[in-house]
Amino acid sequence: MTHINIASLEVGQEIGSEVFTFTRDSLVKYAGASGDFNPIHYRDDFAKSVGLDGVLAHGMLTMGAAVQVAVNWVGDAGKVIDYGVRFTKPVFVDANEGALLTVVGKVGAIDLETKTVRIDLTAVSNELAVLGKAQAVVQL
Amino acid sequence: MVNPNVQGKKYPETAPYLVGREKIREFANAVFSTNPINHDLFAAQAAGYPDVVAPPTFAVLIQERSLHTVLADPEADIDFSRVVHGDQRFVHVRPIVAGDELTSVLEVASVKSLGAHSMISFSTEVFDVEKLLVCTAISTLVVRGGE
Numbered sequence: 001m002t003h004i005n006i007a008s009l010e011v012g013q014e015i016g017s018e019v020f021t022f023t024r025d026s027l028v029k030y031a032g033a034s035g036d037f038n039p040i041h042y043r044d045d046f047a048k049s050v051g052l053d054g055v056l057a058h059g060m061l062t063m064g065a066a067v068q069v070a071v072n073w074v075g076d077a078g079k080v081i082d083y084g085v086r087f088t089k090p091v092f093v094d095a096n097e098g099a100l101l102t103v104v105g106k107v108g109a110i111d112l113e114t115k116t117v118r119i120d121l122t123a124v125s126n127e128l129a130v131l132g133k134a135q136a137v138v139q140l
Numbered sequence: 141m142v143n144p145n146v147q148g149k150k151y152p153e154t155a156p157y158l159v160g161r162e163k164i165r166e167f168a169n170a171v172f173s174t175n176p177i178n179h180d181l182f183a184a185q186a187a188g189y190p191d192v193v194a195p196p197t198f199a200v201l202i203q204e205r206s207l208h209t210v211l212a213d214p215e216a217d218i219d220f221s222r223v224v225h226g227d228q229r230f231v232h233v234r235p236i237v238a239g240d241e242l243t244s245v246l247e248v249a250s251v252k253s254l255g256a257h258s259m260i261s262f263s264t265e266v267f268d269v270e271k272l273l274v275c276t277a278i279s280t281l282v283v284r285g286g287e
Binding site: 020026029030032033034035036050059060061063064065067068071072075076077078080081082083084085086087133136 | 167168169171173178197200201221226230232234235278
C-alpha cells in the first residue's frame with residue numbers, strides 16, 4: 001500500500017532531495033555497520049600512502065545514503081526492488097569540515113503494467129557528480 | 141592482472157549469515173535511514189513484514205562474505221590494495237528482514253582488461269534458509285595496474 005498515485009506521476013518530476021553531512025564519525029560508523037574496515041576510510045596517513053588526496057567515504061555509504069531519497073518518497077524501504085549505481089568520483093571527507101552530499105531524485109520512467117517507477121538519483125559532492133546512472137526501481 | 145581464466149568460476153556457498161534486528165538498525169543508522177520500517181518492529185509488521193526490513197543496500201554484507209573467498213583465491217590473483225569499487229547493483233525478489241538466514245553463491249561474470257587495469261564483475265545470488273532466491277548482487281571491481 002502506498003500513498004502515491006502512479007497515474008499522477010510525470011517523467012522528470014522531482015520526488016525529493018536531501019543534503020547529507022558525512023563526517024569522519026559517519027565513516028567509522030559505516031565501517032562498523034558494514035564490516036568494511038579498509039583504512040583509506042579513516043586514516044589520512046594510510047590514504048596518502050596509497051596515493052589518495054585524503055580519506056574518502058565508502059562508495060557503499062554514498063550509495064546507501066542516496067537511495068534514502070527514494071525510500072522516503074515511497075515510505076517503505078522494502079519497496080526498492082532494484083537499485084544500481086556507478087561510482088564515478090570519490091567523496092573526500094575532511095577531518096574538520098566533513099563533506100556534503102546533495103541528492104536529488106526524479107522520476108525516470110513509469111511502468112503502469114508492473115506498477116513500478118524508476119527514480120533517477122543525482123548525487124553531488126564538492127560540485128562533482130559522485131554517482132553515475134544511479135537508478136532505483138520502486139514497486140508501488 | 142586478474143587471471144582471465146576465473147571468468148565463469150563459481151565459488152562455494154558461504155556459511156549462513158543470521159540477520160539480526162540490531163544489525164539492521166545499526167546499518168540503517170549508518171546510511172542515514174529514518175524510515176520506520178528499518179527501525180521499528182511494529183511499523184514493519186503494520187506494513188506486512190514479519191520483522192524489521194533491511195535497507196536496500198544491506199545485501200552488501202552478504203556479498204562481502206563471498207568476495208572474501210575470491211580475494212583469498214590465489215588463482216584469481218587480485219591485489220586487494222589496488223581495488224576500486226566500479227559499480228554495484230542489488231536486484232531483490234523480496235526485501236531482507238531480521239531473522240533471515242542467508243547464504244550466497246558467487247560467480248565471476250567477466251574479467252576484462254582496460255590498458256593496465258583489470259575489471260572483474262561478480263554476480264552473487266543470496267538465498268534464504270528454504271533455498272529461495274532473495275536477492276542478486278552485481279558488482280564490478282577495478283584493479284589498478286602497476287605503475
